[in-house]
Amino acid sequence: MALLHLVNKSxxxxxxxxxxxxxxxxxxxxxxxxxGVYAAAKAGKAAExxxxxxxxxxxxxxxxxxxxxxxxxxxxxxxxxxDFVDLVEAKDKVQSWL
Amino acid sequence: MSVTKKFLYVxxxxxxxxxxxxxxxxxxxxxxxxxxDVTLAFIDDGVYQLTEGQDTTAAGFKNFSPTYRSLGxxxxxKIYVEKESLEERGLTLDDLxxxxxxDEDDDWAEKDSIKLVSRSELAxxxxxxxxxxxx
Numbered sequence: 001m002a003l004l005h006l007v008n009k010s011x012x013x014x015x016x017x018x019x020x021x022x023x024x025x026x027x028x029x030x031x032x033x034x035x036g037v038y039a040a041a042k043a044g045k046a047a048e049x050x051x052x053x054x055x056x057x058x059x060x061x062x063x064x065x066x067x068x069x070x071x072x073x074x075x076x077x078x079x080x081x082x083d084f085v086d087l088v089e090a091k092d093k094v095q096s097w098l
Numbered sequence: 099m100s101v102t103k104k105f106l107y108v109x110x111x112x113x114x115x116x117x118x119x120x121x122x123x124x125x126x127x128x129x130x131x132x133x134x135d136v137t138l139a140f141i142d143d144g145v146y147q148l149t150e151g152q153d154t155t156a157a158g159f160k161n162f163s164p165t166y167r168s169l170g171x172x173x174x175x176k177i178y179v180e181k182e183s184l185e186e187r188g189l190t191l192d193d194l195x196x197x198x199x200x201d202e203d204d205d206w207a208e209k210d211s212i213k214l215v216s217r218s219e220l221a222x223x224x225x226x227x228x229x230x231x232x233x
Contacts, residue, residue: 010112010143012187035115038146043188060156064114066149066163066193080156 002027004091007036008098011046016097021049023095031079031087032057037065040072047073058084103228104135109144111233113163114154119147120162122233129231130172137176137227138169139220144233145183148194148212163195170199170211177211180220 005028011017017039020030030053032040039046040057056077062069069078079087088094107126111118130136140148147163154161169177177197184190197211215223224230 008115010115010146013112013143035112035143038112038143038187041188045186045188047188060158061114064152064154064157064159064161065112065146066151066153068151 001093002029002091004028004087004094005030006094006096007032007039008034008096010035011039011049012044017046017049020095020097021053024053029054029056029087029091031055031084033061033084034058035065037061037067040076041067042071042073050076056083056087100133102133102135104137104226105129106137106139106224106227106230108139108141108224108230108232109147110142112143112146113152114157114159118233119144122231123162123165125231125233126169126174127172130169130174133173136172136174137178137223138174139178139180139223140183141180141220142183143187145179145187145189145194148177148179148197149189150193150195166195166197169197173199175199175209175211176213178213178215178220178223180217181214182217184214 005020007017007020009016037057050073056079059078113119152161152163198208199211200206
């Protein structure tokens with residue numbers, strides 16, 4: 001059973017990412033969207049929460065917030081809406097940490 | 099008779115996830131149009147509102163970040179960004195837009211609007227206000 005975890009809240013304002021990370025298991029993927037993308041900025045304090053996880057981030061939400069792709073945590077994949085759909089299809093379930 | 103009050107707008111939300119940031123900007127411009135003494139503070143995720151290079155083309159919603167550059171024309175010249183919040187997010191002043199205003203008492207010299215302040219300095223500024231609006 002592999003899950004796709006969606007996080008759409010800023011890690012600096014809410015604890016959604018913390019709980020999500022605590023629930024992540026082998027084979028799961030975390031997809032950061034909307035204000036969730038702030039977690040993927042390498043220089044930020046929240047970046048360390050992503051270590052050891054399979055993490056993707058929605059490129060259009062990154063661009064909207066002015067986060068350049070070269071400022072991301074190493075290993076984080078930038079995806080588009082088509083990839084988002086593929087991820088949903090590839091995993092058994094989707095868990096949205098609203 | 100008009101009375102000028104010191105208005106502080108405290109911005110603590112990122113720009114796009116909610117409507118707070120956009121609404122705050124609208125209210126700030128209204129306050130400035132009524133010639134009040136307007137000060138802006140950006141704390142916590144509010145500092146993200148001022149980041150440079152926002153491009154919402156692919157996301158499909160309106161990029162209102164260029165509007166901050168017009169604040170100087172409304173004589174909104176005091177924009178305080180909290181240092182601790184910037185640092186926690188791995189940002190520096192270089193990651194923010196360069197906002198300026200022209201000082202008519204100084205031969206229209208262009209001056210920086212954004213000032214980096216510590217939490218305690220901002221607390222002091224807060225204490226000196228008449229009215230606070232929180233977004």
